[in-house]
Amino acid sequence: xTFKPRYTNLVELFxxxxxxxxxxxxxxxxxxxxxxxxxxxxFARMVDGARAALANMGVERGDRVAMIANNRLEWAVxxxxxxxxxxxxxxMYEAQLDKDWHFILRDSGAKVCFVSGDAVERRIRALxxxxxxxxxxxxxxxxxxxxxxxxTAAVPSxxxxxxxxxxxxxxxxxxxxxxxVCLTHRNLAANVSGVLEVAPVKExxxxxxxxxxxxxxxxxxxxxxxxxxxGTIAICSNTDKLIEYLPEVRPTMLFAVPRIWNKIYDGVQKxxxxxxxxxxxxxxxxxxxxxxxKRGQALTLGERLALPLAQRLIFSKVVARFGGELRxxxxxxxxxxxxxxxxxxxxxxxxxxxxxxTESSGATTANAPVPRIGSVGKPIPGVSVKLDPRAVGxxxxxxxxxxxxxxxxxxxxxxPKATAEAMTEDGGLRSGDLGRFDxxxxxxxxxxxxxxxxxxxxxxxxxxxxxxxxxxxxxxxQIMVYGSDHPHNVALVVPEMTTLQSWAQDEGLPSVPDxxxxxxxxxxxxxxxxxxxxxxxxxxxxxxxxxxxxxxxxPQNDMLTPTLKLKRRNVVARYGPELxxxxxxxxx
Numbered sequence: 048x049t050f051k052p053r054y055t056n057l058v059e060l061f062x063x064x065x066x067x068x069x070x071x072x073x074x075x076x077x078x079x080x081x082x083x084x085x086x087x088x089x090f091a092r093m094v095d096g097a098r099a100a101l102a103n104m105g106v107e108r109g110d111r112v113a114m115i116a117n118n119r120l121e122w123a124v125x126x127x128x129x130x131x132x133x134x135x136x137x138x139m140y141e142a143q144l145d146k147d148w149h150f151i152l153r154d155s156g157a158k159v160c161f162v163s164g165d166a167v168e169r170r171i172r173a174l175x176x177x178x179x180x181x182x183x184x185x186x187x188x189x190x191x192x193x194x195x196x197x198x199t200a201a202v203p204s205x206x207x208x209x210x211x212x213x214x215x216x217x218x219x220x221x222x223x224x225x226x227x228v229c230l231t232h233r234n235l236a237a238n239v240s241g242v243l244e245v246a247p248v249k250e251x252x253x254x255x256x257x258x259x260x261x262x263x264x265x266x267x268x269x270x271x272x273x274x275x276x277x278g279t280i281a282i283c284s285n286t287d288k289l290i291e292y293l294p295e296v297r298p299t300m301l302f303a304v305p306r307i308w309n310k311i312y313d314g315v316q317k318x319x320x321x322x323x324x325x326x327x328x329x330x331x332x333x334x335x336x337x338x339x340x341k342r343g344q345a346l347t348l349g350e351r352l353a354l355p356l357a358q359r360l361i362f363s364k365v366v367a368r369f370g371g372e373l374r375x376x377x378x379x380x381x382x383x384x385x386x387x388x389x390x391x392x393x394x395x396x397x398x399x400x401x402x403x404x405t406e407s408s409g410a411t412t413a414n415a416p417v418p419r420i421g422s423v424g425k426p427i428p429g430v431s432v433k434l435d436p437r438a439v440g441x442x443x444x445x446x447x448x449x450x451x452x453x454x455x456x457x458x459x460x461x462x463p464k465a466t467a468e469a470m471t472e473d474g475g476l477r478s479g480d481l482g483r484f485d486x487x488x489x490x491x492x493x494x495x496x497x498x499x500x501x502x503x504x505x506x507x508x509x510x511x512x513x514x515x516x517x518x519x520x521x522x523x524x525q526i527m528v529y530g531s532d533h534p535h536n537v538a539l540v541v542p543e544m545t546t547l548q549s550w551a552q553d554e555g556l557p558s559v560p561d562x563x564x565x566x567x568x569x570x571x572x573x574x575x576x577x578x579x580x581x582x583x584x585x586x587x588x589x590x591x592x593x594x595x596x597x598x599x600x601x602p603q604n605d606m607l608t609p610t611l612k613l614k615r616r617n618v619v620a621r622y623g624p625e626l627x628x629x630x631x632x633x634x635x
Contacts, residue, residue, distance in 0.1 A: 050429040052240035052453065053275070055209045056232040057130050060239075060275055062204075065091035068277040074120050075281035077292065082281065085120060090127075093120075097128025099202040100195035104159055104183050108133040108205060111155045111180075111215065115139045115148065115171070116163035117284040118260050121187045123270065124196075125161050126260075130232070133207040137215045137227075138261040140609035141167065142602045147225070149174050151217050155227055155460065156180040164188050209233040215460055216263055216405050219608030227460030228405045230267075238408035238454035239271040241427035245415045246399065247375055248300060250277040255298045257283035262610055263409035264379050269302040290368070297370035305383045305515070306611065308398070312387045313521050315365055317546070326361070333357020337393040362394050375399060379409075384515055385421045392420060400424065402492060406469065406476055408454030412490050422489035429453040432490060433475065434482060440499040440507035441481055447496055448482040449475040481509070498615070500531035506587045508536065513581070513588060514613075520576040521546050525600050527618050528590065529626045537629040538593040539622050540573055541600060547572075560597040570595065592629040594622060 054060040065087045072084035085093075106112060112129040114136065116122050122138075129136040137155045139148060141163060148171065152160060158180055162168045168186045175181055185192055207213065213235055215227040254273050258265030273280050281296040283289055289307075319330050334357070336350035346354070366373065376391075379401045391398050399415040402423035411432065414424030426432050430453060434446030441447070455476045458466035469477050481494040494509025501507055510528040517526045517538075524543040530536035547569065548558045557563055577590050600606035606618050619626070 050241065050453070052237035052429060053243065054236035054240050056207065057127075057213055057236050057271065058204065058207060058232070060236050060271060061091075061094070061127050061130065064274045064277065071277060072279045073274065074123065075279065075296065076120050077282070077288070077295075082295065084279075087277075090124070093124045093196060094127045094131060095201075096196035097124050098131045098204065101128055101132050101134065101159065102202040106132055106134050106158060108207070109212070110134045110159075111137050111157040113137040113139060113152060113155065113157040113160040114261075115141060115143075115160065115167055116187060117141050118256055118265070118282050119163070119187070119284055120282060121161070121192065122260055126266075130207065130213055131204040132202075133205040133211060135212045135215055137217075138266060139217070140259060140261045140602075142609045144602070144605060145170055145174060149177065150225060151227070152178050152181055154217075154225075155215050159183045159185065161185045161187055161192075207232055209236075210457070212457060214267070216261075216266075218405060219610060219612055219614075226462055226465055229457040229460055230263075230405075230408055231457050234408045234454055234456065235267050235271065237429055238410055238427075239268060239275065241429040241453065242268060242272055242401075242410050242413060243275060244428045245413050246272070246377065247416060248272055248276050248278065252276065252278040252299045252374075253281065253296060253372075254278060254300050254302060255281045255283055255289070255292055255296045256302070257286050257289050258302055258304065259609070263405045264304070264403070265302065268377075268379070268403075268409045293368060293370045295370075297372045299372050299374045301369065301373060301376040303376055303378055305378060305387070308378060308383060308387050308391055309519065311365075312390050312519065315390075317521055319361075329353055329357050330361050333361065334390070334393050337362075338389065341392075358395070365394055366396060369396070377401060377413075377415075379403065384519060386516075386519060388420045402490065403454070404450075404478060404480075406456045407450045407478070408456070410454065411448075411450050411478075414489075419485075419487075419489045422485065422491050424490065425488050426452070426490075432482075434484070435471075435477075438481060438496055440494065440496065440501075440509070442493075445481050445483045445493055448478040448480045448490070448492070450478055451475050502530055502536075502587060503532060503534045504587065508588060513584060516583070517577060517580050517590075520580050522550070522572060522576050523580075527600075527613055527615065527622075529619070533630055535591045536588060537626055538577070538590045539618065539626060540577075540593050540595050541598065542569075542573065542595065544597065564595045564597050594625045594629065596622070 068087040070086045070088055073087045073090050074085045075082045112134050114125055126136050137157055139151055162171055171184050210231050210233055212229045213232045214230045217225040217227050260266035283292050319327055332353040336346050336354040339346055375397045377399050383400050399418055400423050401413040403409045403411040410427055411430055412424040413427050431451045433449045435449055436446040438447035479496045480492050482490050482492050484490055495511055499507050499509055513528050514526050517523055522543055525541040527539045528536050551558050551563050556566055563569055602609050606614055
């Protein structure tokens with residue numbers, strides 16, 4: 048059947064939701080006195096003010112309006128003010144470098160830029176002389192923004208066409224220069240309509256929004272989906288506050304990325320490791336019993352006794368940290384380890400994993416309503432997926448994931464050549480990801496084409512899945528696998544310093560970072576951890592040697608993107624000589 052989306056326009060979605068849900072709470076903002084809730088109707092009035100302000104600044108149909116801010120109420124107000132002006136929203140991250148902001152503002156030709164705070168404003172003002180299109184810089188925390196929202200002249204909503212560009216989201220530039228992804232109203236509204244057909248979201252659900260709205264997963268899927276169904280979004284602008292806010296908000300659903308689940312997994316494992324042997328045994332027996340029970344396998348007497356006890360004494364306390372009302376969670380933006388997924392599921396939290404990319408409007412597949420751990424599910428309504436078996440490095444049954452349907456971008460902004468390279472002749476989007484289908488049509492992502500490299504023996508390596516597995520070690524914070532055109536793999540390891548220093552104290556070793564990472568005992572520990580967590584690797588994938596560094600890879604040192612993906616070229620530029628030395632000399 049042909050899919051008929053509920054919405055094909057974000058302005059239509061916004062108007063329908065704010066009129067239907069009126070005085071129901073939409074956004075929650077944490078203040079010193081507690082949570083302050085903004086209703087759908089109040090939000091609509093704020094958007095009217097923002098639209099009037101944009102009109103008075105000369106923003107017309109198709110003009111670009113930029114935003115540099117973490118999640119906050121004003122981010123959403125300005126977004127929908129831009130949409131209802133038929134203009135184009137260009138979100139950026141506070142964590143980005145000045146050169147990234149400069150590139151995006153210049154490439155997009157933004158006329159207005161909203162910024163969060165005085166520090167960001169000063170940095171943008173310093174760039175403004177080289178940004179001829181940028182006419183207005185508005186500080187969200189300054190008096191100017193409040194005055195803008197007090198615009199009294201009524202400015203009617205300008206209805207954008209379904210195929211008008213709603214957003215320009217710039218890629219992270221992990222493999223080259225960032226590109227502006229043109230997403231239309233139809234792309235975003237119809238894509239989230241497909242998600243609503245399969246995800247168990249319902250009216251009245253509460254979300255704690257900590258994923259950056261500048262990213263397509265948070266700012267398109269979560270924001271629009273919750274609004275469309277009359278839900279409530281508590282805004283978390285700082286992930287350090289997540290644990291504090293969860294019991295206060297008591298979310299019924301949570302949109303998260305794998306690193307959040309990895310932290311939970313790591314935290315629980317650390318806590319259990321410090322408990323008495325009897326508690327450790329109860330925990331592990333309870334997990335094993337739950338795992339078997341879900342698969343219809345018979346339990347031993349000991350497992351039947353341990354399971355309810357573990358659920359009451361341990362599992363329930365872990366789940367309670369999420370506020371006690373969490374029905375489900377949606378994980379996306381990167382692959383979730385099977386080990387972590389099964390662990391979270393065994394604790395009693397249903398996690399639906401999905402797959403998508405900026406160029407496909409954020410959602411391509413969803414592991415709902417019937418999840419299959421390890422897969423990213425089936426294509427959502429309005430989307431279809433094919434595999435191109437001709438992709439470099441594709442094993443038998445694999446291929447590059449080709450995406451068709453409602454979410455596929457209109458193209459890269461002012462880059463027709465790059466757009467043509469990203470598309471197939473029949474209108475499919477080349478994802479750059481390798482995947483395979485199982486017999487029931489569930490998709491599994493097995494690697495990234497552009498990250499694949501070949502060893503001297505001709506074997507292909509997909510580094511990301513290896514790195515994700517190794518980072519489950521409580522002693523490894525970050526790792527980059529390296530080995531293109533070499534006889535075997537080596538790696539750069541950044542230890543989890545807090546855990547490592549705690550171990551060092553128990554072992555009577557120096558706790559100063561440089562001395563600790565250079566100590567032979569530390570290298571022995573990390574070698575053991577690498578061997579333990581790489582047991583499932585194929586023989587040719589093994590990590591034969593490694594470099595240890597106490598320097599964290601961050602967006603600030605340009606080693607990670609704002610969404611925490613590795614900038615491999617930059618890491619290699621910094622650590623390449625040390626990695627090459629592991630092979631006994633420079634590459635020939």
